[in-house]
Amino acid sequence: GIQVEQSPPDLILQEGANSTLRCNFSDSVNNLQWFHQNPWGQLINLFYIPSGTKQNGRLSATTVATERYSLLYISSSQTTDSGVYFCAVGSNFGNEKLTFGTGTRLTIIP
Protein backbone atom coordinates (compact mmCIF):
# COMPACT_ATOMS: atom_id res chain seq x y z
CA GLY A 1 0.00 0.00 0.00
CA ILE A 2 0.85 3.65 -0.14
CA GLN A 3 3.47 4.93 2.32
CA VAL A 4 3.27 8.33 4.02
CA GLU A 5 6.21 9.98 5.79
CA GLN A 6 6.04 13.19 7.77
CA SER A 7 8.89 15.37 8.93
CA PRO A 8 10.05 16.52 11.32
CA PRO A 9 8.56 14.21 13.96
CA ASP A 10 8.86 16.88 16.64
CA LEU A 11 9.15 20.65 16.49
CA ILE A 12 9.48 23.12 19.36
CA LEU A 13 9.14 26.80 18.54
CA GLN A 14 8.79 30.13 20.25
CA GLU A 15 5.49 31.93 19.90
CA GLY A 16 5.52 34.10 16.77
CA ALA A 17 7.84 31.83 14.78
CA ASN A 18 7.04 30.32 11.39
CA SER A 19 7.18 26.62 10.55
CA THR A 20 7.04 24.24 7.61
CA LEU A 21 5.81 20.67 7.94
CA ARG A 22 6.42 18.15 5.18
CA CYS A 23 4.50 15.10 3.96
CA ASN A 24 6.00 12.69 1.41
CA PHE A 25 3.95 9.92 -0.18
CA SER A 26 4.94 6.97 -2.29
CA ASP A 27 2.27 6.81 -5.00
CA SER A 28 -0.20 8.88 -6.96
CA VAL A 29 -3.01 10.29 -4.85
CA ASN A 30 -6.37 11.87 -5.47
CA ASN A 31 -7.07 12.72 -1.84
CA LEU A 32 -4.74 14.51 0.56
CA GLN A 33 -5.82 16.05 3.84
CA TRP A 34 -4.05 17.88 6.66
CA PHE A 35 -5.42 17.57 10.19
CA HIS A 36 -4.60 19.15 13.53
CA GLN A 37 -5.13 16.97 16.59
CA ASN A 38 -5.47 19.27 19.56
CA PRO A 39 -4.40 18.37 23.10
CA TRP A 40 -7.92 17.10 23.82
CA GLY A 41 -7.64 14.55 21.02
CA GLN A 42 -10.03 16.20 18.56
CA LEU A 43 -9.12 15.89 14.87
CA ILE A 44 -9.67 19.17 13.08
CA ASN A 45 -9.71 19.42 9.30
CA LEU A 46 -7.23 22.00 8.04
CA PHE A 47 -7.03 21.42 4.29
CA TYR A 48 -8.32 19.11 1.61
CA ILE A 49 -5.57 19.56 -0.96
CA PRO A 50 -4.79 16.76 -3.46
CA SER A 51 -3.03 19.36 -5.60
CA GLY A 52 -2.31 23.09 -5.70
CA THR A 53 -2.14 25.71 -2.98
CA LYS A 54 -4.67 26.88 -0.41
CA GLN A 55 -4.58 29.43 2.38
CA ASN A 56 -6.67 29.87 5.49
CA GLY A 57 -5.56 32.72 7.73
CA ARG A 58 -2.09 32.00 9.13
CA LEU A 59 -2.05 28.52 7.60
CA SER A 60 -1.36 27.56 4.04
CA ALA A 61 -0.65 24.31 2.22
CA THR A 62 0.86 23.28 -1.08
CA THR A 63 0.73 19.87 -2.72
CA VAL A 64 2.98 19.01 -5.66
CA ALA A 65 1.35 15.78 -6.76
CA THR A 66 3.84 15.06 -9.56
CA GLU A 67 6.69 15.10 -7.02
CA ARG A 68 4.67 13.36 -4.32
CA TYR A 69 4.89 15.79 -1.44
CA SER A 70 2.84 18.33 0.43
CA LEU A 71 3.87 21.19 2.72
CA LEU A 72 1.95 22.84 5.53
CA TYR A 73 3.04 26.35 6.50
CA ILE A 74 2.17 27.93 9.83
CA SER A 75 3.04 31.59 10.25
CA SER A 76 3.18 33.67 13.44
CA SER A 77 2.65 30.61 15.64
CA GLN A 78 0.38 30.82 18.67
CA THR A 79 0.22 28.51 21.67
CA THR A 80 -3.14 27.23 20.40
CA ASP A 81 -1.30 25.81 17.37
CA SER A 82 0.30 23.19 19.62
CA GLY A 83 -0.67 19.59 18.99
CA VAL A 84 -0.02 16.93 16.39
CA TYR A 85 -0.36 17.59 12.67
CA PHE A 86 -1.29 14.65 10.45
CA CYS A 87 -1.11 14.26 6.74
CA ALA A 88 -3.40 11.59 5.23
CA VAL A 89 -3.67 10.44 1.63
CA GLY A 90 -6.00 8.39 -0.52
CA SER A 91 -4.48 6.68 -3.52
CA ASN A 92 -5.90 6.66 -7.02
CA PHE A 93 -7.01 3.08 -6.42
CA GLY A 94 -9.36 3.32 -3.46
CA ASN A 95 -9.50 6.95 -2.53
CA GLU A 96 -12.16 6.24 0.05
CA LYS A 97 -9.46 4.92 2.34
CA LEU A 98 -7.04 7.32 3.97
CA THR A 99 -3.53 6.31 4.94
CA PHE A 100 -2.10 8.48 7.69
CA GLY A 101 1.43 9.54 8.42
CA THR A 102 2.70 9.30 11.98
CA GLY A 103 2.42 13.02 12.50
CA THR A 104 4.49 16.03 13.51
CA ARG A 105 4.19 17.07 17.16
CA LEU A 106 4.35 20.86 17.36
CA THR A 107 4.93 22.60 20.68
CA ILE A 108 4.68 26.40 20.81
CA ILE A 109 6.36 27.98 23.83
CA PRO A 110 5.01 31.34 25.09
Add this chain to the structure above:
Amino acid sequence: DAGITQSPRHKVTETGTPVTLRCHQTENHRYMYWYRQDPGHGLRLIHYSYGVKDTDKGEVSDGYSVSRSKTEDFLLTLESATSSQTSVYFCAISDRLAGVGNEQFFGPGTRLTVL
Protein backbone atom coordinates in the same frame (compact mmCIF):
# COMPACT_ATOMS: atom_id res chain seq x y z
CA ASP B 1 -19.23 20.06 12.87
CA ALA B 2 -20.25 17.21 10.56
CA GLY B 3 -22.94 15.93 12.94
CA ILE B 4 -21.00 12.88 14.12
CA THR B 5 -21.37 11.44 17.60
CA GLN B 6 -19.70 8.40 19.11
CA SER B 7 -20.81 6.35 22.10
CA PRO B 8 -19.62 5.55 24.59
CA ARG B 9 -16.84 8.14 24.83
CA HIS B 10 -14.92 6.09 27.38
CA LYS B 11 -15.11 2.40 28.21
CA VAL B 12 -13.13 0.03 30.39
CA THR B 13 -13.76 -3.67 29.89
CA GLU B 14 -12.15 -7.02 30.61
CA THR B 15 -10.40 -9.39 28.25
CA GLY B 16 -12.80 -11.77 26.56
CA THR B 17 -15.91 -9.64 26.81
CA PRO B 18 -17.82 -8.38 23.76
CA VAL B 19 -17.82 -4.64 23.09
CA THR B 20 -19.84 -2.57 20.63
CA LEU B 21 -19.01 1.01 19.73
CA ARG B 22 -21.55 3.19 17.96
CA CYS B 23 -21.08 5.95 15.42
CA HIS B 24 -24.10 8.08 14.63
CA GLN B 25 -24.42 10.76 11.96
CA THR B 26 -27.30 13.09 11.22
CA GLU B 27 -26.51 14.40 7.72
CA ASN B 28 -27.09 11.37 5.48
CA HIS B 29 -23.44 10.85 4.51
CA ARG B 30 -22.81 7.86 2.30
CA TYR B 31 -19.40 6.70 3.54
CA MET B 32 -18.56 5.85 7.14
CA TYR B 33 -15.26 4.61 8.57
CA TRP B 34 -13.73 3.20 11.73
CA TYR B 35 -10.10 3.96 12.56
CA ARG B 36 -7.95 3.20 15.57
CA GLN B 37 -5.17 5.45 16.87
CA ASP B 38 -2.18 4.04 18.71
CA PRO B 39 1.09 5.73 19.73
CA GLY B 40 3.62 5.71 16.89
CA HIS B 41 1.09 4.57 14.27
CA GLY B 42 -1.08 7.54 13.46
CA LEU B 43 -4.59 6.40 12.53
CA ARG B 44 -5.22 3.08 10.81
CA LEU B 45 -8.39 2.02 9.01
CA ILE B 46 -10.30 -0.92 10.52
CA HIS B 47 -13.45 -1.15 8.34
CA TYR B 48 -15.50 1.17 6.21
CA SER B 49 -18.97 1.29 4.71
CA TYR B 50 -20.07 2.68 1.35
CA GLY B 51 -23.79 2.26 1.97
CA VAL B 52 -26.39 0.41 4.01
CA LYS B 53 -25.28 -3.22 4.39
CA ASP B 54 -22.18 -2.52 2.24
CA THR B 55 -18.92 -2.79 4.16
CA ASP B 56 -15.29 -3.65 3.46
CA LYS B 57 -12.11 -4.33 5.40
CA GLY B 58 -9.32 -1.92 6.11
CA GLU B 59 -5.70 -2.63 6.99
CA VAL B 60 -6.27 -3.76 10.63
CA SER B 61 -9.61 -5.60 10.50
CA ASP B 62 -8.69 -8.80 12.36
CA GLY B 63 -10.74 -9.16 15.56
CA TYR B 64 -13.35 -6.59 14.49
CA SER B 65 -16.70 -6.77 12.76
CA VAL B 66 -19.04 -3.99 11.63
CA SER B 67 -22.65 -3.51 10.70
CA ARG B 68 -24.63 -0.76 9.01
CA SER B 69 -28.34 -1.44 8.95
CA LYS B 70 -29.29 2.25 8.73
CA THR B 71 -27.61 5.14 6.95
CA GLU B 72 -27.06 7.02 10.19
CA ASP B 73 -25.47 4.25 12.30
CA PHE B 74 -22.20 2.34 11.89
CA LEU B 75 -21.41 -0.17 14.64
CA LEU B 76 -17.99 -1.61 15.46
CA THR B 77 -17.95 -4.87 17.44
CA LEU B 78 -15.11 -6.54 19.23
CA GLU B 79 -16.44 -10.09 19.66
CA SER B 80 -13.92 -10.97 22.38
CA ALA B 81 -11.83 -7.99 23.43
CA THR B 82 -8.07 -8.38 23.91
CA SER B 83 -5.54 -6.07 25.52
CA SER B 84 -4.07 -5.31 22.07
CA GLN B 85 -7.37 -3.63 21.21
CA THR B 86 -6.85 -0.97 23.86
CA SER B 87 -6.86 2.15 21.72
CA VAL B 88 -8.69 5.31 20.77
CA TYR B 89 -11.33 4.62 18.12
CA PHE B 90 -12.43 7.29 15.67
CA CYS B 91 -15.39 7.26 13.35
CA ALA B 92 -15.34 9.32 10.16
CA ILE B 93 -17.75 10.23 7.38
CA SER B 94 -17.43 11.43 3.80
CA ASP B 95 -19.26 11.83 0.52
CA ARG B 96 -17.66 11.37 -2.87
CA LEU B 97 -18.90 14.44 -4.71
CA ALA B 98 -18.02 15.22 -8.32
CA GLY B 99 -15.68 18.17 -8.50
CA VAL B 100 -15.34 18.31 -4.72
CA GLY B 101 -13.62 15.09 -3.78
CA ASN B 102 -13.87 12.80 -0.81
CA GLU B 103 -12.94 14.82 2.27
CA GLN B 104 -13.30 12.90 5.52
CA PHE B 105 -14.51 14.39 8.81
CA PHE B 106 -13.94 12.76 12.18
CA GLY B 107 -15.99 12.19 15.29
CA PRO B 108 -14.75 12.93 18.84
CA GLY B 109 -13.33 9.44 19.47
CA THR B 110 -13.91 6.64 21.98
CA ARG B 111 -11.17 5.66 24.41
CA LEU B 112 -11.33 1.90 25.04
CA THR B 113 -9.26 0.15 27.69
CA VAL B 114 -9.19 -3.65 27.82
CA LEU B 115 -7.83 -4.99 31.10
